Each structure stands twice: as C-alpha cells, then as structure tokens.
Amino acid sequence: MITELLFNGFAILAVLGAVGLVLFRHPMNGAMSLVVTMVSLAGLYALLSAKLIFALQLIVYAGAIMSLILFIIMFLNLQEKDLPEESGRWYYLLGGVVVIAPIALFLVKIVKTLPGSEATIVGGGFGGIKEVGLVLFQDWLLPFEIVSILLLIALVGAVVLAGKRRLGK
C-alpha cells in the first residue's frame, strides 16, 4: 500500500525531472532537474531493497558526478547569448517524439509479457555490502579490474586534455 504510494511519487518526480532536463533552455536548470531525477531514482532503488546501490546513487551520482557537471557549468559562466539558438526546438521535439514513441510502445509491449509481476519478499541480506561484495569479487573480478583501468585512463586523459599546455606552445 505505502510501497505503491512511494513508487508513484518517486516515479512522477523522476519523469518530471527528465522532462525538465529535455525542455529547459539553460543547462543549469536542466542539471538541477536531473538532480531531482537522480534522487528519486535513489528512492526507487531503496524500494527495490538495493541498499548499497541506494547509497552509491546518492553519493556518486547525485553527489559527485552532478556536482562536477554543475561546477563545469558555473566555471564556463554561461550567459544567455552563449546558448545555442534552437529556434525550431519544438518541431525537433515533435519529430523526436514521433520517431521514439513506436520504439517505446514496442518495448512496453515486450515488458508486459514478462512473468513475475507479483511482489515477493527477499531476505534481510539482499543488496547489502557483503552480498554484493562477494559476487563482485568472485564472479565479476575481471570486469572490475577492467573498469579500474578504464577509470585510470580516463583520469590521465582528462588531465592531458584539460591541463595547461606549457610544452606545446
């Protein structure tokens, strides 16, 4: 009962944030509405009893990544004249909806054929740090290492791209 109420609230907030991201003209407003979406997605993860992912979503996504994006937006100090014109934005949006709506309806039709619509009760340890860590370091060790190398390469690449060029010039 209260689960459905919470789900409906979080889902409506998430969709409203996403719509705001697509519709707002200034990227700062879009980033703020994306934060709303991220936080309500964290609530949905908590409803799905994914405790670790709930915390990670709040700390990493809504905290770190979004503050990085907001920092860069404020760093560039965007004025109204810096933004693209986008005069035919509504026509583009209409065309995009026409293109994407069949795909979305097709996917929804697929999802409706899935079994397991009834709610089941999971054990107390579901989604905790220990359980996720056991699976992560036993079955997913190689992808974990590859992702760590990817993060290292991304760090080096970001420093090389955005750093000062003293030697080049």
Place this chain on the structure above:
Amino acid sequence: MIQDYLVLSIVLFCLGMLGVITRRNVFTVFMSVELMLNAANLAFIAFSRLHQTMDGHVLAMLVMAVAAAEAALALAVVILLHKHKSRLDTNVFSLLKG
C-alpha cells in the same frame, strides 16, 4: 510490480534519447546520456530484484564507474571546445564534415 519499474525505465530512457537527438546544447546532450545510463541502471536493479541475485547490483556499480569516467572525459572535451570556439552549440563542432 517489476513491470512498473521496467516501464519507468523505458520512459526515462526514451526521454534521454529524445534529449540527445533534439537538443543542441552540449551540456544538455551530455546530461541526457547520463539519464539514459540511469534508466539502464534501474532496469538492472529491477531484474536483479526479480531473480533475487546480486549480479544486477554489480552491473549497476560498473555502469556508475563508467559514467564517472565518461563525465570526467566529456567535461574536459567540453572545456576544450568552449576554449576553441566559445560556443556550446553542437552544430558549430562539425569539423569532420570537410
């Protein structure tokens, strides 16, 4: 129950795709990509709850790590583009057209 989460994930993914293909602001396009990654994460967690295994949670963690790496690199590229052209319009960055 799971189907509602999956339908929400589809809606969020399609909104992100709409933002990618219709907007011309670099930041909005980038944040729409982040929104699509989040929608995929929600589908992973929902399927993980359906099958009562932890693999979906691990995949969601890996997606978050990839999103962090993508954010760092993409924002560096945006700073470079803004330095070169002082515009944020994706139509300006069309050097590969020849």
